[in-house]
Amino acid sequence: MAYKITEECISCGACEPECDVNQAIREGDSMYVIDAAKCTECVGNYETPKCVEVCPVDCCVPDPANKETKEQLLAKWKKLHPGQTPK
Numbered sequence: 001m002a003y004k005i006t007e008e009c010i011s012c013g014a015c016e017p018e019c020d021v022n023q024a025i026r027e028g029d030s031m032y033v034i035d036a037a038k039c040t041e042c043v044g045n046y047e048t049p050k051c052v053e054v055c056p057v058d059c060c061v062p063d064p065a066n067k068e069t070k071e072q073l074l075a076k077w078k079k080l081h082p083g084q085t086p087k
């Protein structure tokens with residue numbers, strides 16, 4: 001399930017560098033935004049979602065509109081990183 005950022009975001013920017021491998025997070029007009037097509041819930045990169053760990057206001061949350069299995073998330077990772085091996 002891809003993550004999303006809620007309106008509580010204070011645009012601190014802490015999450016963006018944490019998504020260094022997938023680069024799914026960018027600064028939007030009024031808050032930071034996660035690209036669901038690139039977010040793998042950190043599957044393939046880390047054990048747990050890194051943006052969640054650093055967000056000071058806990059506004060990185062699973063997006064029920066983008067439900068995916070671990071296999072689907074891994075397939076997304078492989079598509080994003082052709083020829084590379086997931087961790």
Ligand code: SF4
Pocket residue numbers: 003018019022023024025034038039040041042043049050051052060
């Ligand atoms: S859960 Fe991981 S892949 Fe998804 S936006 Fe957060 S840091 Fe990036």
Ligand code: SF4
Pocket residue numbers: 005008009010011012013014015016032054055056057058059060
């Ligand atoms: S860490 Fe949280 S508050 Fe800061 S920009 Fe990211 S989502 Fe927004």
